[in-house]
Amino acid sequence: MRLTTFTDYGFRMLMRMASDPARAYSTAELAAEFGLSRNHLTTIMQRLAKAGYVETRRGSGGGAILAIPAAEIRLGAIIRLLEDGQPLVECFAADGGDCTIDGRCRLKSRLRSAERSFMADMDRSTLADIALTTASNLRAETGEH
Numbered sequence: 001m002r003l004t005t006f007t008d009y010g011f012r013m014l015m016r017m018a019s020d021p022a023r024a025y026s027t028a029e030l031a032a033e034f035g036l037s038r039n040h041l042t043t044i045m046q047r048l049a050k051a052g053y054v055e056t057r058r059g060s061g062g063g064a065i066l067a068i069p070a071a072e073i074r075l076g077a078i079i080r081l082l083e084d085g086q087p088l089v090e091c092f093a094a095d096g097g098d099c100t101i102d103g104r105c106r107l108k109s110r111l112r113s114a115e116r117s118f119m120a121d122m123d124r125s126t127l128a129d130i131a132l133t134t135a136s137n138l139r140a141e142t143g144e145h
Helices: 005-019 027-034 038-050 075-082 107-123 135-142
Strands: 054-057 063-066
Touching: 005 027, 005 038, 005 063, 005 075, 027 038, 038 054, 038 063, 038 075, 075 107
Parallel strands: none
Antiparallel strands: 054 063
16 A cells, blocks of 8 residues: 555654644644645645644644544544545546456455555554654653653
8 A cells, every 4th residue: 555645744744743732833843844845734734624633723822733632533534534536546536547457357356455454454543553752752651750
């Protein structure tokens, strides 16, 4: 399975946000941290906000925070949201694509099965499971002060 860079970047942003959910993150800050286009991250953030996963605030002290606890955000749901309209293979497209062997292809059912298995596995994991570890989180996990 291969995810688009759109989804990859979305996960990076969410993983950082989940590392310190009380803190607001600006797209400029996230773009600088990950070396990505701010405009690209803004588009992703807008989609996440429209779906209710993040809440954005304008102005000084603004930025984005998680609107839902990370433990309640399933990875499969994020993939479905950000990969919307991006079929695994051409024949999975809503219009069926331009496949010349449709109706005779035995690969399609196997790919559908693999896709279902992949998404079921992603649905078993949450954003909390993949939150980036910060130095303070690591110290708390290991009992160091």
